Every structure is written in C-alpha cells, then in structure tokens.
Amino acid sequence: xxxxxxxxxxxxxxxxxxxxxxxxxxxxxxxxxxxxxxxxxxxxxxxxxxxxxxxxxxxxxxxxxxxxxxxxxxxxxxxxxxxxxxxxxxxxxxxxxxxxxxxxxxxxxxxxxxxxxxxxxxxxxxxxxxxxxxxxxxxxxxxxxxxxxxxxxxxxxxxxxxxxxxxxxxxxxxxxxxxxxxxxxxxxxxxxxxxxxxxxxxxxxxxxxxxxxxxxxxxxxxxxxxxxxxxxxxxxxxxxxxxxxxxxxxxxxxxxxxxxxxxxxxxxxxxxxxxxxxxxxxxxxxxxxxxxxxxxxxxxxxxxxxxxxxxxxxxxxxxxxxxxxxxxxxxxxxxxxxxxxxxxxxxxxxxxxxxxxxxxxxxxxxxxxxxxxxxxxxxxxxxxxxxxxxxxxxxx
Amino acid sequence: xxxxxxxxxxxxxxxxxxxxxxxxxxxxxxxxxxxxxxxxxxxxxxxxxxxxxxxxxxxxxxxxxxxxxxxxxxxxxxxxxxxxxxxxxxxxxxxxxxxxxxxxxxxxxxxxxxxxxxxxxxxxxxxxxxxxxxxxxxxxxxxxxxxxxxxxxxxxxxxxxxxxxxxxxxxxxxxxxxxxxxxxxxxxxxxxxxxxxxxxxxxxxxxxxxxxxxxxxxxxxxxxxxxxxxxxxxxxxxxxxxxxxxxxxxxxxxxxxxxxxxxxxxxxxxxxxxxxxxxxxxxxxxxxxxxxxxxxxxxxxxxxxxxxxxxxxxxxxxxxxxxxxxxxxxxxxxxxxxxxxxxxxxxxxxxxxxxxxxxxxxxxxxxxxxxxxxxxxxxxxxxxxxxxxxxxxxxx
Numbered sequence: 001x002x003x004x005x006x007x008x009x010x011x012x013x014x015x016x017x018x019x020x021x022x023x024x025x026x027x028x029x030x031x032x033x034x035x036x037x038x039x040x041x042x043x044x045x046x047x048x049x050x051x052x053x054x055x056x057x058x059x060x061x062x063x064x065x066x067x068x069x070x071x072x073x074x075x076x077x078x079x080x081x082x083x084x085x086x087x088x089x090x091x092x093x094x095x096x097x098x099x100x101x102x103x104x105x106x107x108x109x110x111x112x113x114x115x116x117x118x119x120x121x122x123x124x125x126x127x128x129x130x131x132x133x134x135x136x137x138x139x140x141x142x143x144x145x146x147x148x149x150x151x152x153x154x155x156x157x158x159x160x161x162x163x164x165x166x167x168x169x170x171x172x173x174x175x176x177x178x179x180x181x182x183x184x185x186x187x188x189x190x191x192x193x194x195x196x197x198x199x200x201x202x203x204x205x206x207x208x209x210x211x212x213x214x215x216x217x218x219x220x221x222x223x224x225x226x227x228x229x230x231x232x233x234x235x236x237x238x239x240x241x242x243x244x245x246x247x248x249x250x251x252x253x254x255x256x257x258x259x260x261x262x263x264x265x266x267x268x269x270x271x272x273x274x275x276x277x278x279x280x281x282x283x284x285x286x287x288x289x290x291x292x293x294x295x296x297x298x299x300x301x302x303x304x305x306x307x308x309x310x311x312x313x314x315x316x317x318x319x320x321x322x323x324x325x326x327x328x329x330x331x332x333x334x335x336x337x338x339x340x341x342x343x344x345x346x347x348x349x350x351x352x353x354x355x356x357x358x359x360x361x362x363x364x365x366x367x368x369x370x371x372x373x374x375x376x377x378x379x380x381x382x383x384x385x386x387x388x389x390x391x392x393x394x395x396x
Numbered sequence: 397x398x399x400x401x402x403x404x405x406x407x408x409x410x411x412x413x414x415x416x417x418x419x420x421x422x423x424x425x426x427x428x429x430x431x432x433x434x435x436x437x438x439x440x441x442x443x444x445x446x447x448x449x450x451x452x453x454x455x456x457x458x459x460x461x462x463x464x465x466x467x468x469x470x471x472x473x474x475x476x477x478x479x480x481x482x483x484x485x486x487x488x489x490x491x492x493x494x495x496x497x498x499x500x501x502x503x504x505x506x507x508x509x510x511x512x513x514x515x516x517x518x519x520x521x522x523x524x525x526x527x528x529x530x531x532x533x534x535x536x537x538x539x540x541x542x543x544x545x546x547x548x549x550x551x552x553x554x555x556x557x558x559x560x561x562x563x564x565x566x567x568x569x570x571x572x573x574x575x576x577x578x579x580x581x582x583x584x585x586x587x588x589x590x591x592x593x594x595x596x597x598x599x600x601x602x603x604x605x606x607x608x609x610x611x612x613x614x615x616x617x618x619x620x621x622x623x624x625x626x627x628x629x630x631x632x633x634x635x636x637x638x639x640x641x642x643x644x645x646x647x648x649x650x651x652x653x654x655x656x657x658x659x660x661x662x663x664x665x666x667x668x669x670x671x672x673x674x675x676x677x678x679x680x681x682x683x684x685x686x687x688x689x690x691x692x693x694x695x696x697x698x699x700x701x702x703x704x705x706x707x708x709x710x711x712x713x714x715x716x717x718x719x720x721x722x723x724x725x726x727x728x729x730x731x732x733x734x735x736x737x738x739x740x741x742x743x744x745x746x747x748x749x750x751x752x753x754x755x756x757x758x759x760x761x762x763x764x765x766x767x768x769x770x771x772x773x774x775x776x777x778x779x780x781x782x783x784x785x786x787x788x789x790x791x792x
Contacts, residue, residue: 044678139673203650203683204642210684211638217673218631220616225673235614242607243639246600251745254599260714277535277613277621279708282440287599288606312675318656346742349647 021099023058023083023106030054030122033155046142050131053156054122055079055114059106065163071113072170072177075310076302078121081113096381103389117152118144118309126305138305139225146317150180164188171195171377176317182333191395195340195377198352199326200318208247209311212240216304237304238295245294247347250373261286330359337363338391347374417495419454419479419502426450426518429551442538446527449552450518451475451510455502461559467509468566468573471706472698474517477509492777499785513548514540514705522701534701535621542713546576560584567591567773572713578729587791591736591773594748595722596714604643605707608636612700633700634691641690643743646769657682726755733759734787743770
C-alpha cells in the first residue's frame with residue numbers, strides 16, 4: 001500500500017504523463033572547480049583545495065552563452081532534475097517542468113542543475129574523501145554557507161561558458177540560492193524565481209532543523225560524526241526525516257491521506273525497523289508507518305553528516321547579513337522576479353514570500369493553491385507549469 | 397537569560413500577580429480507587445488490581461455534593477493546579493484562574509484536580525511498582541485510554557461524595573477528558589469547557605507524538621522500556637519534549653522571542669548536555685538553547701514510559717469510536733459547553749474547536765487571541781479568566 005503514499009517516484013511518473021515532452025536519457029557529469037592552485041575560499045573562513053561538482057544539463061547553450069537557466073535543488077535533492085539516467089528509470093525531481101515544449105523549454109533554454117557544495121550526490125561534501133587524511137571529511141567538513149554554494153555554481157557556469165543566467169529558479173533551499181545569486185552576482189542573473197522561501201531562516205525553521213540534527217547526533221552510530229562509510233546512523237537520520245516530513249506536509253493533507261487509519265492486522269511488514277513494543281504494534285497508525293517509511297527511504301540515499309551540514313547552512317541563511325539588512329539588499333535586486341508561495345506551507349509561511357515580493361522592486365507574487373504544504377512545489381505541477389511558462393516566455 | 401524564556405514558573409508568578417486571591421498552602425492527597433477485590437477493568441482489555449490517584453482539592457464541598465468542578469490536566473501536567481505546597485514555592489499550573497474570587501471561585505466551588513491514570517505525579521502509572529513483579533511496570537503497564545482515565549476520576553469523585561460535577565474543564569489532553577466525561581457520564585456532568593482540543597486525534601497530532609516517542613525509543617538508555625529508576629533515557633525524552641515544544645508554540649511567537657539571536661560568545665553554559673560539535677558551538681542559536689533547556693526541564697520531572705503511554709492514549713482518543721461516530725455522540729451532549737480555541741494553535745487547529753462547537757447542541761465558541769499557539773491556554777490568563785468567570789457564573 002505504501003506505493004500510494006505520495007511516493008515521489010509515483011508522483012513524478014504521474015506528473016510527467018500530463019505533458020509528453022521529455023529530455024530523454026541524460027548523462028550525469030562531474031567537473032572540478034577548485035584545486036590546490038585555485039582553492040575555494042569559504043565565506044566564514046577556511047578553504048577547500050579540491051571541489052568537484054556533479055551536474056546535469058538539458059538543451060543547447062547558444063553561442064553567446066546567455067540562454068541558460070539554473071535550477072537549484074532543495075535540502076535532499078540532487079542534480080538529477082529531468083530526464084532519466086537509463087530507460088525506465090525514475091525521472092528527475094522536476095521532470096514535469098523541464099523538457100522540449102515544457103514550461104522550462106529545453107528547445108529554447110540550456111537548463112542546468114548541479115548538486116550543491118556539501119551535498120552527497122556527487123559534489124564534494126562530508127562523505128567525500130579529505131585529501132589531507134585519506135578518509136571522509138565527516139563532521140569535520142568545513143562550515144559553508146548558501147553563499148559558498150552559489151560561488152561554486154558560479155565557477156561551474158564560468159567553466160561551461162555561461163555568461164549570464166536568464167533565470168535562477170529554486171524552491172526551499174533552492175530558493176535561498178536563487179536569492180543569493182541575485183545578491184552576489186546581479187549582473188549575471190536575468191531573473192529569479194524563489195519558491196516557498198523567505199529572506200532569512202526563522203526561529204521556527206531553525207528549531208525544526210535543530211531537533212532533526214539532534215536526532216542524528218543522539219544516535220550512537222553517529223560516532224560523534226566519524227562513522228565509517230556504510231555504517232551511518234540510520235535510526236537518527238530516519239527520525240530526522242520523519243520530523244522534517246511533518247513540516248513539509250500539512251494538517252489537512254495528512255488528515256485526508258491517513259486520518260486515523262490503522263494498518264490491518266496481519267498486513268505485510270513495511271521496509272525498515274519494525275515496532276519494538278506491543279503498544280506500537282497495537283496502535284499501528286498508517287501515519288506512523290508512513291513516517292517510518294519516509295525515514296527508511298532517505299537513509300538509503302542520503303548521508304547523515306551532509307544532512308547536518310546542509311541544515312546548518314540553511315540556518316545560517318540571512319539574505320541581509322553583511323549587506324545592511326534584508327530590506328536594503330532586496331530593494332537593490334532590480335531583475336524581474338516571480339515569487340511563488342504556498343498558503344498551506346507551515347515551514348515557510350506564505351507571509352514570508354509575500355514580504356519578499358513586496359520588497360523586491362520588480363516582483364510578481366503568485367499563491368500556489370494546495371493542501372500539501374511546503375512540498376506543493378514538488379507536487380502542484382499544473383499550477384507551477386502555467387506560472388513558470390508565462391514568466392519565462394516573457395523574458396527577453 | 398533563560399529565566400525569561402517563557403519559563404512556566406515565571407509566567408505563573410506573573411499571572412498570579414494580576415489577581416490577589418489565592419488558595420494558599422495546599423496538601424497533595426492520594427486515595428486508592430481500585431483493589432484486587434474491585435479491580436479497574438480497562439477499556440481495551442486487562443485490568444489493574446491496584447490504582448492510586450493523587451489529587452488536590454480547593455474550597456468546600458457542599459452537603460449535596462454538587463458544587464464540584466473538575467480540572468483536567470494536559471500531557472505533562474499534574475494534580476497541582478493551584479496554591480502552593482509550601483510558602484514561596486511555585487504555584488500550581490492554573491493558579492491565576494483558581495482561588496477565592498478568582499474565575500474558578502473557590503468561595504463557591506469545590507475544585508478538584510487529579511493526576512491521570514498512567515501519569516507520574518502520584519497516580520498509578522508505568523513508574524509505579526507492579527505488585528506482580530515488585531518492579532516498575534515500565535513499558536509493560538497495560539494499554540489504557542482517555543476513557544479509562546475518566547473512569548478512574550469517576551471512582552475518585554464517588555469516594556469523595558461528589559454526586560455531580562457542575563463543570564469539567566480542561567485544555568489539550570484535559571479537554572479530551574472533559575469531552576469523554578460528557579459522553580460517559582452525562583448525568584454527572586453539568587457543563588463542560590474543552591479548550592484547544594478536537595473530537596479525535598488527527599493524523600498530524602499522531603505523527604508528532606510518533607516522532608517524539610521514537611526519539612525516546614531510539615535512546616539506548618530506554619532499554620526497550622525496562623530502564624531502572626533514576627536511569628531513564630534523558631536524551632530521548634529531552635528530544636521528545638523539544639519536538640513537542642515546537643508544536644505547542646507558533647512561528648510568530650518563536651520569531652518574536654528568539655528570531656535569529658545567537659548566544660553571545662563566552663556566555664555561561666546552560667543546564668543540560670552541551671553542543672558536541674564545533675559547528676553546533678559556532679551556530680549557537682538561542683532557539684536551539686531554548687529547546688535544549690525545555691528538554692532538560694522535562695527530564696527532571698517526568699517519566700519517559702509515562703510519556704510513551706500517555707501519548708498513545710491521546711492518539712487512541714476518538715470521541716465517536718464505538719458510539720456511532722463523532723456527530724452522533726456530540727449531538728447527544730446537551731449540557732452547556734464553553735469551547736475555547738486558539739487561532740495560532742498549529743497542533744489542534746482552531747477548525748477542530750469550531751467543529752466541536754457547531755456540533756454540540758448548547759455550545760458557545762470563543763476564540764482566544766494569542767500569538768503563542770497551543771500553549772496559550774497556559775498563558776493568556778486575562779482572556780481565559782473573563783470567559784470562564786462569565787460561563788461559570790451563569791451555571792445554575
């Protein structure tokens with residue numbers, strides 16, 4: 001039954017079906033953007049002498065190198081935004097929106113998505129080998145910020161011959177990157193589309209990240225951040241994901257999907273750790289199984305130390321810091337902006353997006369109607385498609 | 397600085413100050429309400445051959461035994477609702493509302509509050525000694541429900557000569573009890589005041605309890621529920637509390653109180669476990685310290701297995717179960733009801749309270765204006781006072 005639980009692959013398969021254009025089979029690529037000769041200086045001190053970036057690209061870059069669109073992924077996302085790595089495999093995380101004649105039209109745009117600095121999908125991060133020790137960085141990976149993530153993306157664009165991004169687009173942590181791009185490299189950014197994100201991380205969002213991190217750190221298998229490859233703190237990371245999932249959804253969507261349903265007696269065991277007490281077995285609410293399952297799925301594909309580092313980078317995010325405050329920096333972002341908010345988002349309340357749009361000089365605000373909360377930017381494809389298509393079609 | 401962090405004692409001290417009447421020094425009492433000869437049959441099977449109930453009472457019971465008001469506490473509450481156990485000690489958790497000439501006026505009413513079955517403030521619960529083994533029940537305490545909690549309160553009232561409750565009042569889990577009283581013993585309930593609670597536990601609320609329980613169960617010190625006295629899973633219980641605290645407050649209240657404030661370098665260490673990584677030390681947001689501190693405070697005063705059992709009882713709560721559904725049971729509750737909801741409550745959204753009030757035949761609905769979320773029923777005393785005073789004054 002869990003195949004129907006808002007499984008991302010199933011959602012994408014359904015979402016992809018409503019519009020036929022596909023970028024087809026894509027090849028993941030990796031490029032080195034920092035070396036001992038050209039190290040990456042980090043915003044808060046320290047440097048990385050070796051940085052690789054994993055990326056994917058769809059469409060053709062024109063001769064002037066100015067028809068590029070950058071897609072920025074969220075916390076646990078990857079560079080695999082569209083197409084498939086092999087026939088029949090799960091399409092990228094925003095596949096319904098990216099492709100020939102799709103809203104982010106690869107017949108017109110050269111679309112690029114890269115795994116963030118500090119991620120665990122091919123870019124250099126805590127799970128990468130530290131050249132100094134020959135072992136994974138682990139928790140000792142240097143502290144980096146969303147600004148550092150953008151600086152790495154800038155190096156990637158320079159290496160690929162991209163003179164200017166026609167648009168930088170992203171939801172959640174991806175939206176932080178879109179806004180930081182506009183602040184750090186205004187000449188290189190034609191337009192931005194920040195989705196379901198505000199201008200700084202709130203106490204509420206920091207608090208939710210904090211309890212998720214504490215779940216990881218409380219797991220003895222975390223080994224103070226020095227677990228070996230293949231032996232990561234599965235229980236802690238799974239619990240961190242379960243906590244986060246509640247904040248990504250909403251009261252109404254969970255009520256509609258699960259309500260007070262219980263798993264039928266004798267139902268097949270779900271993947272992952274089974275309830276350890278008689279009480280848990282007797283209770284067996286579907287929502288509990290769902291949260292457990294979401295944790296198991298993340299543990300299979302994500303690194304616990306990357307989760308810790310990335311959530312710290314999100315918590316550090318404050319667009320106004322060192323720039324005279326949020327109002328000042330936003331008033332200087334004169335490129336066109338499409339700001340998308342979600343009224344049911346409990347993690348980044350719509351008021352944050354409305355405030356962004358009010359302070360950006362050339363912003364259009366659009367509310368995405370959805371019961372699904374924050375995750376609506378990965379679910380409500382028809383609405384996203386219509387808004388993105390119109391906005392991107394209107395760009396020079 | 398943490399003394400100002402919404403510390404409950406400080407809040408109560410301030411709240412108590414706005415109105416002078418006090419019940420003064422009170423004596424906690426305990427009474428046995430089940431014995432091997434008169435065991436408590438539990439709703440879902442099994443029985444308890446020995447049940448003690450801790451309670452406090454304020455005011456005088458009249459000769460007819462019908463001027464009693466029952467106050468029902470929330471998840472981590474106790475029977476200590478008003479007054480002090482000794483001069484200078486922290487007053488009870490609803491002290492601003494209970495006392496001579498206060499809204500719940502002890503010059504008129506005999507006010508009683510008891511620790512719930514399964515609690516850890518003197519009533520029989522998981523931390524109590526199992527007569528069969530001579531050791532604490534721990535996780536093996538039988539599964540009980542909110543209805544069982546009410547049955548125990550009924551036995552307590554019978555033992556004290558209370559023929560009828562003029563009103564049963566409670567917020568959160570206390571509100572569940574008020575509603576179950578009206579369903580189980582309608583002849584014995586003159587009026588109800590359910591606050592910040594709905595007619596059944598939602599998927600959202602169950603999910604939040606589930607991640608909190610998993611935090612406890614993931615702590616190796618939990619010992620599969622069989623930890624020894626004095627060696628409870630402090631890390632897990634503290635984390636459970638931190639998760640719950642976020643749901644008890646609101647985006648706006650945490651933003652106003654903490655925002656992005658960080659602890660000053662060199663600030664004195666807070667009680668409890670210190671950050672274990674360089675990153676955590678560098679980040680040091682006040683909201684993180686606050687959540688940690690809230691966990692430490694709960695660990696000092698609450699039992700982890702009681703937390704697990706009580707949250708399961710909350711998750712089991714469905715007023716309509718076995719009664720033909722919520723609508724049917726509510727339509728039969730003809731006593732006057734004052735339903736209080738909090739628009740900023742993210743745990744039990746106001747829509748749940750409005751639905752209750754619409755379905756109860758003789759209900760008045762009042763919205764408590766507050767930025768503080770669910771916990772407003774422990775904070776917004778002037779509003780609570782005005783509404784409770786008017787409602788209780790109007791009772792026969």
